[in-house]
Amino acid sequence: xxxxxxxxxxxxxxxxxxxxxxxxxxxxxxxxxxxxxxxxxxxxxxxxxxxxxxxxxxxxxxxxxxxxxxxxxxxxxxxxxxxxxxxxxxxxxxxxxxxxxxxxxxxxxxxxxxxxxxxxxxxxxxxxxxxxxxxxxxxxxxxxxxxxxxxxxxxxxxxxxxxxxxxxxxxxxxxxxxxxxxxxxxxxxxxxxxxxxxxxxxx
Amino acid sequence: xxxxxxxxxxxxxxxxxxxxxxxxxxxxxxxxxxxxxxxxxxxxxxxxxxxxxxxxxxxxxxxxxxxxxxxxxxxxxxxxxxxxxxxxxxxxxxxxxxxxxxxxxxxxxxxxxxxxxxxxxxxxxxxxxxxxxxxxxxxxxxxxxxxxxxxxxxxxxxxxxxxxxxxxxxxxxxxxxxxxxxxxxxxxxxxxxxxxxxxxxxxxxxxxxxxxxxxxxxxxxxxxxxxxxxxxxxxxxxxxxxxxxxxxxxxxxxxxxxxxxxxxxxxxxxxxxxxxxxxxxxxxxxxxxxxxxxxxxxxxxxxxxxxxxxxxxxxxxxxxxxxxxxxxxxxxxxxxxxxxxxxxxxxxxxxxxxxxxxxxxxxxxxxxxxxxxxxxxxxxxxxxxxxxxxx
Numbered sequence: 001x002x003x004x005x006x007x008x009x010x011x012x013x014x015x016x017x018x019x020x021x022x023x024x025x026x027x028x029x030x031x032x033x034x035x036x037x038x039x040x041x042x043x044x045x046x047x048x049x050x051x052x053x054x055x056x057x058x059x060x061x062x063x064x065x066x067x068x069x070x071x072x073x074x075x076x077x078x079x080x081x082x083x084x085x086x087x088x089x090x091x092x093x094x095x096x097x098x099x100x101x102x103x104x105x106x107x108x109x110x111x112x113x114x115x116x117x118x119x120x121x122x123x124x125x126x127x128x129x130x131x132x133x134x135x136x137x138x139x140x141x142x143x144x145x146x147x148x149x150x151x152x153x154x155x156x157x158x159x160x161x162x163x164x165x166x167x168x169x170x171x172x173x174x175x176x177x178x179x180x181x182x183x184x185x186x187x188x189x190x191x192x193x194x195x196x197x198x199x200x201x202x203x
Numbered sequence: 204x205x206x207x208x209x210x211x212x213x214x215x216x217x218x219x220x221x222x223x224x225x226x227x228x229x230x231x232x233x234x235x236x237x238x239x240x241x242x243x244x245x246x247x248x249x250x251x252x253x254x255x256x257x258x259x260x261x262x263x264x265x266x267x268x269x270x271x272x273x274x275x276x277x278x279x280x281x282x283x284x285x286x287x288x289x290x291x292x293x294x295x296x297x298x299x300x301x302x303x304x305x306x307x308x309x310x311x312x313x314x315x316x317x318x319x320x321x322x323x324x325x326x327x328x329x330x331x332x333x334x335x336x337x338x339x340x341x342x343x344x345x346x347x348x349x350x351x352x353x354x355x356x357x358x359x360x361x362x363x364x365x366x367x368x369x370x371x372x373x374x375x376x377x378x379x380x381x382x383x384x385x386x387x388x389x390x391x392x393x394x395x396x397x398x399x400x401x402x403x404x405x406x407x408x409x410x411x412x413x414x415x416x417x418x419x420x421x422x423x424x425x426x427x428x429x430x431x432x433x434x435x436x437x438x439x440x441x442x443x444x445x446x447x448x449x450x451x452x453x454x455x456x457x458x459x460x461x462x463x464x465x466x467x468x469x470x471x472x473x474x475x476x477x478x479x480x481x482x483x484x485x486x487x488x489x490x491x492x493x494x495x496x497x498x499x500x501x502x503x504x505x506x507x508x509x510x511x512x513x514x515x516x517x518x519x520x521x522x523x524x525x526x527x528x529x530x531x532x533x534x535x536x537x538x539x540x541x542x543x544x545x546x547x548x549x550x551x552x553x554x555x556x557x558x559x560x561x562x563x564x565x566x567x568x569x570x571x572x573x574x575x576x577x578x579x580x581x582x583x584x585x586x587x588x589x590x591x592x593x594x
Contacts, residue, residue, distance in 0.1 A: 038383055045213045045385060054382040078486040080378050080479050081568050 020073040027092030030062040032155030037068035042177035135161035135200040144188040160193035161200035216350040216379035221246035223354035231276035231283040233261040237291040239376040240314040266291040270298035277307040280406035289316035303338025308361035309369040325564020326375040328530040340370040341507040375479040461505035470499030487572040511546035525556040525579040560589040
């Protein structure tokens with residue numbers, strides 16, 4: 001009976017098997033990349049996964065490049081190194097592609113999710129080896145008055161898109177984690193998550 | 204899959220420490236903020252201000268004063284706490300010796316950070332290795348769970364009537380302090396029962412005035428008191444084994460105790476580590492085992508007192524081992540290496556290398572541990588620096 005209960009419980013969530021998923025976020029200071037890595041970890045944690053999330057701490061300031069990381073596994077995560085070959089890269093600001101190698105170490109056929117309009121990254125030579133998805137998280141954030149139009153906070157929107165295309169974490173879990181970790185504008189953040197979930201496109 | 208019936212939450216190492224001080228019934232906190240420890244102080248100040256934690260919080264102008272004020276409160280019989288990092292700990296060095304010599308079971312949480320210059324805020328054990336001879340016990344954790352549990356176990360050990368010595372409990376900067384991961388929250392009522400009340404036999408009593416830390420001439424019991432301190436400290440290894448067992452039974456936990464042997468049963472080669480790099484080392488041990496290599500890991504949690512007999516028992520029968528030091532010290536070899544080698548002197552003859560790795564937060568990667576294991580399997584000895592050279 002106990003086995004059956006455990007089986008049913010396991011069946012109700014995404015099955016990662018024994019694979020550990022490594023996700024790297026790139027953004028600029030103020031866009032919410034570090035919080036995004038925490039919300040994603042919290043969402044997967046709510047589904048019973050083992051998670052770690054950590055920022056790359058350098059000299060933080062608004063506008064400077066920022067990286068943050070999340071690991072998700074069914075089993076306890078033992079690795080405590082930086083992430084060198086992520087399964088997924090989430091890019092909160094596409095202008096970073098001009099100044100850093102955002103796909104550095106990304107696994108072949110790995111997913112890169114970009115905050116962009118489709119045409120802006122279509123046929124980009126750097127992205128040919130990867131599965132590319134886009135969502136206009138900036139417009140969604142502005143529409144929901146997250147941040148201000150000059151500095152929109154795009155982290156919750158991009159996670160809604162990630163829930164749709166990754167198969168790693170459920171939309172409901174992202175919404176619950178967003179409720180836990182949003183300091184304000186909870187409904188606006190949830191709307192952004194849902195709209196991005198509907199609007200994300202794989203190209 | 205985590206056991207979903209338990210009370211888990213996701214939190215950083217700093218948050219785990221702050222919450223643990225509340226669970227442990229700490230009644231007095233004095234601290235000065237320093238990166239990467241600051242979040243501990245902020246969280247405690249918030250809990251005290253919101254009346255979620257029944258403690259007095261005193262802001263001070265320096266770490267020296269922070270340690271001086273917890274010395275006063277502890278002497279009044281109140282369970283006291285402070286936290287610091289790096290240069291903050293250097294600044295309280297004088298007071299660390301005072302607190303230990305006065306046999307006050309104060310607990311300090313440390314977020315291990317390098318010592319400058321060059322200025323650097325990342326993980327490195329130099330800040331507490333420098334303090335290893337102050338008379339404080341030292342306990343190094345590997346995870347955020349241990350960041351919480353070592354606070355609870357640390358008070359229990361320090362306040363034991365046969366020990367009565369201060370203890371510092373360590374976690375690594377950023378790798379734990381700013382990393383979020385699942386932590387099982389210990390039940391507050393059970394923690395309080397486990398610890399009981401602080402019962403300091405020589406606390407300040409206005410009806411019975413006493414002098415503390417007074418002048419002691421050469422023929423006074425100065426030397427006898429120093430010997431008693433050393434004996435008390437070394438009795439703490441066995442006490443810690445007992446306390447760990449009690450803790451694990453109460454909380455259905457699996458805290459390892461003074462040391463943790465990982466896949467050591469039939470190992471031919473092993474690494475000895477402290478702190479959070481041990482997790483990655485275990486990952487590498489598992490991979491090498493899958494390739495048929497008989498390797499293991501010995502992790503030291505209790506570094507002062509140094510659990511020499513336990514270390515000997517784990518090393519017996521090995522064909523070679525390596526000791527990883529994550530600190531800059533200027534003896535002939537690294538501090539941990541010298542402690543291990545002096546412990547086994549005359550008892551075991553095994554080739555041993557001393558690796559220096561991860562200074563100033565440099566990542567200790569999977570391939571770095573693979574390189575270390577390769578070197579010890581090839582019989583290399585002496586001091587070997589890992590992953591150095593500006594790229």
